[in-house]
Amino acid sequence: MDDSKKAASIKPSVSEAQAVELVGRLYGRKVSKVQPLPSYDDQNFHVLVSATQESGDLSESYVLKVLNTADSQDADLVEVQTQVMMFLNRKGFPSPTPIPTIDGKIMSLETIKEGNVNKQHLIRLLTYLPGIPLAKITLDHQNYYELGRTVAQMDKILLEEFHQSPTKSLYREDFIWNLSNIHLLEKYLHEMEEGETLVIIKQVIQQFKEKIRPNISKFRKGFIHGDFNDCNILQKPVDSPADQVEDKAEKISPKAALWISGILDFGDLSYGCLVYELVIAMTYSMIERQDCLAFGGHTMAGFESVIPLTDDEREAVFPLVLCRYSQSLVISRHTLLLHPENEEYLTISTRYGRDRLHQLWQVGKEAAERIWFEIVKSYQR
Incomplete structure (x- = not known):
């Protein structure tokens, strides 16, 4: 087959x-x-x-x-x-x-x-966990700082207290959504439309093969959620009852204090690189934002307040964010061809992911890192 x-x-x-x-x-x-x-x-x-x-x-x-x-x-x-x-x-x-x-x-x-x-x-x-997906709520920089901090706290406690040896399948060696497997996207590129997006994705894959893949062994490993995106994280107003089901974002006041009420979908769980968890959280914190770099920086600051990155991990963040956007676009296109009836769900990320990929590619690594690292430093002063 x-x-x-x-x-x-x-x-x-x-x-x-x-x-x-x-x-x-x-x-x-x-x-x-x-x-x-x-x-x-x-x-x-x-x-x-x-x-x-x-x-x-x-x-x-x-x-x-x-x-x-x-x-x-x-x-x-x-x-x-x-x-x-x-x-x-x-x-x-x-x-x-x-x-x-x-x-x-x-x-x-x-x-x-x-x-x-x-x-x-x-x-x-x-x-069943009540709440509204982050994707449907207008959030500020502090919300994303807390988001980055939460996912790092989750990874840290798994690293320190979840004493279970990973099975072979948890390394997800052939899993297409594993950020270690960006090179596997190449077999699906013929399904993408010709144009600038495809040109960028091909260059992102090449950069991965030359600069990231040879250094993966330098990244720290642990159990990671693997899909900490804005559709898998639920929030509710702090003053709402714990069991109250909120499902409409318009009911929430823009000034309401929010708390994370649900972390969903552990289907991409793996024993993988801790920096991947940050990269995935940053990717989706930026996806619908024109001023995306600031939101990515605050997410990074929250993560680093719990798990400071090594120099090798920091060096890899920008190219890995490009990899995640490329992953999302290629796999969503492939899956959409198989399941056109599921178009609304499958294209949630691609609607904005293409714009963010182009934007970050044009901004470049040095400029993006300057913004991100300065925001991280602002929390440390």
Whole structure:
């Protein structure tokens, strides 16, 4: 099977009725409402359930997560991802936690009929975290400083206290979203439209191969979330009840103090380079900003207040940010060709990512670093 057909076949196509049946059979919950949620390769459902099959009085919200067939074959990887979520939740980070099945498991491998084919998917029922994605909220520099600080605190506590040896699959050696694998984008470049964007991406890949890849061994390693972007981080006003469901950004006052209420999607978790975590957070903090460099600088300052970068890591930040924008554009284009029905979700980042890639390419490494490093210094005075 070629890559395109393989990628097209791994995404689940579970119906709402099947989702209801899974929740009832595996978790003993009676579903009163089910609603599909956006997802890249998996399938997610927001389900409202009662505490027991017999009673419909107590309503609780959960997310039913149906993993794609490829990840479902690697139970060890999913097990560690889930254990990390549980560990971080115990340490005070607002990450989802799994609801045990009736027989006490944190996940269940199920054979599900999809069309005329039976497919196997790992199933988890996760706690639902209320809040609004950062992408829908107007935030200031201080918010992004706190964002950078939070992701560094998360990585630091994993590094120091999560004592579990990484399995081979956690190194994500062939994972296309791993920033160590930018060279793998080359096999998808023929799907990109000709033009200046493609010219820049080709040069970014070449720079990666010449200047970043030979130095990856110098970067410090640890467990990283791997996708700390503005759609995976939820926020709520500080003065709102913890269990109040906020889903509309227009309800939030521009002057409201916000707190991070949810850190979602640990599907890209890896044992990788700590600097990648910062780069990903910076990439998405800048993506919708004309004055993007300032927002990236404040994110960096927050991160470095907890995990100061080494000289080698600092040197790599700018080219790696270009790599992440290139990654997003190329992979989104490839996935869109496979799943045109999911265009709205798949093009969330590409709408602005192309502009930011062009902008940073024109600004250049030296000018961008001057702004970023000066902002970092301003917090240290």
